[in-house]
Amino acid sequence: MSVFGAVAIPRRGTAPSPPARAHVPGEPGLWIVLFGDIAVFTILFVVYLAHRGENAELFAHSQQALNRTFGAVNTLVLLSSSLLIVLAVRAYRSDQRRHLTPRLAIAGMAVGSCFVAIKIVEYHEMVAAGITPSTNEFYMYYFVLTGLHLFHVTVGLIVLLVLVGLARNTSPTLANVAFFEGGACFWHMVDLLWIIIFPLLFLVR
Amino acid sequence: MSNGQAMTRKQLDSLRARQLLTAWSGPVLVVLFFLGLVTFMDFVPPPSPMNSGEVTAALYRDHLLSMRVGIVLCSFAVALLAPWGASIAARTRRTETRFPVFTYTQLGCIGTGLMVAVLCFLIWAIAAFRPDDLAPETTRMLHDLGWFLFLFDVPPFMVWMIAIGLAILMNQSGRQLFPRWAGYFCIWIAVCEAPAVLILFFKTGPFAYNGLVGFWLPTVAFFAWVIVFTWLVIRDVNAEHAEAVVATTSAQPAAAA
Numbered sequence: 001m002s003v004f005g006a007v008a009i010p011r012r013g014t015a016p017s018p019p020a021r022a023h024v025p026g027e028p029g030l031w032i033v034l035f036g037d038i039a040v041f042t043i044l045f046v047v048y049l050a051h052r053g054e055n056a057e058l059f060a061h062s063q064q065a066l067n068r069t070f071g072a073v074n075t076l077v078l079l080s081s082s083l084l085i086v087l088a089v090r091a092y093r094s095d096q097r098r099h100l101t102p103r104l105a106i107a108g109m110a111v112g113s114c115f116v117a118i119k120i121v122e123y124h125e126m127v128a129a130g131i132t133p134s135t136n137e138f139y140m141y142y143f144v145l146t147g148l149h150l151f152h153v154t155v156g157l158i159v160l161l162v163l164v165g166l167a168r169n170t171s172p173t174l175a176n177v178a179f180f181e182g183g184a185c186f187w188h189m190v191d192l193l194w195i196i197i198f199p200l201l202f203l204v205r
Numbered sequence: 206m207s208n209g210q211a212m213t214r215k216q217l218d219s220l221r222a223r224q225l226l227t228a229w230s231g232p233v234l235v236v237l238f239f240l241g242l243v244t245f246m247d248f249v250p251p252p253s254p255m256n257s258g259e260v261t262a263a264l265y266r267d268h269l270l271s272m273r274v275g276i277v278l279c280s281f282a283v284a285l286l287a288p289w290g291a292s293i294a295a296r297t298r299r300t301e302t303r304f305p306v307f308t309y310t311q312l313g314c315i316g317t318g319l320m321v322a323v324l325c326f327l328i329w330a331i332a333a334f335r336p337d338d339l340a341p342e343t344t345r346m347l348h349d350l351g352w353f354l355f356l357f358d359v360p361p362f363m364v365w366m367i368a369i370g371l372a373i374l375m376n377q378s379g380r381q382l383f384p385r386w387a388g389y390f391c392i393w394i395a396v397c398e399a400p401a402v403l404i405l406f407f408k409t410g411p412f413a414y415n416g417l418v419g420f421w422l423p424t425v426a427f428f429a430w431v432i433v434f435t436w437l438v439i440r441d442v443n444a445e446h447a448e449a450v451v452a453t454t455s456a457q458p459a460a461a462a
Contacts, residue, residue, distance in 0.1 A: 027385065028386065029384070029385045029386030029387075029388065029389040029390075030389055031389075032386055032389045032390050032393055033389045033392055033393045033396075036393040036396075036397075037393065037396060040396070040397060040422065043417065043418075043422075044411075044418065047411050047417060047418075051410075133406055133407070134406070134407075137410065140407065140410060140412070144400075144403060144412055144418075148399075148400065151399070
């Protein structure tokens, strides 16, 4: 699969395998998307916390209806999936262990998909209990923040699928390795966002 | 790049002029739009979706002339999406010699996006046509319809941005098409546009059509995108022109630069 790149990557010159000085994972431009996305979510978190401060009682009360087990399990799901992808990247960079990459990437994707399944059950439970985004302000933030994040998870899973395809290539080019790293970074960002969203929505008192 | 044929200085200048003309329609669009929507229509920050029909009708009735002038300015502004979009699509076309799918996608999205934007101001124009004669709720419906045309239909715009982004990131033609970060930038802006569809679900708060995420994020992101890409196009056009001029003058040393 020769998606994305090959024209601009090689000019960086250095091999991506050893963590050389000033090595940017993936490629520099990708970080516009990563930091940009984090910035947008940060705005959302600030808005949420500001409104939470104005209406502390309602938020604290509504929070109790959330299923914390689902949230915690989903945190573990994303963390293990991220770990598998880290291992996949390391395997991909090494000539000896490259054959393990497809399996690790598929495992990472499979574990990551559990997040979506659990989220659907969680949403279903809430809607069945009569809780919707218009129930009150807290649930509006709950559904929008988790919904936007779920959208990112879905995009991330598609990216992982591309990585699985890429991993089958036994002699990747520099551009392939860079794309693999970049895709993995996106997945870690999705994980990072959840690690902030989970305590903000489910735990903060 | 002149497709291998030697071009005269005059031809090169004309090539640059037509590209700059289309690229500059971007900033003109932004200025006209700002003048219309902010200065004359006074729609920034947007009126609350919670307003009653009476309050909404008063927005039009009480400032009828400036409302109408603003709507006319904006109607002209959005038409400039076509030349501005063409300035990018034409550069994409050059890198897709065999199957210009991303170019066609851009053209389709420019057409639908422009149509929707024109309709938005046409609907507001009708709201400002005879607000005295209409029931306030009817004016409010037209007013809401305008805001939905303004914000809710981001998908064609997102596809447009992603088409440019992928054209940049997947470019293997050997011909230069914007720096790679610009491709990622397009994708990020497309993501920023997405929450505009949330305006359907809320009438107050950050996700309503006057909210931080419903209005400000997609709108500011869109105009930032127009400015950044205008700059990229102008920069590339000028650089290419300078290069081509050097090439022609070195080929025919008699012609003074």
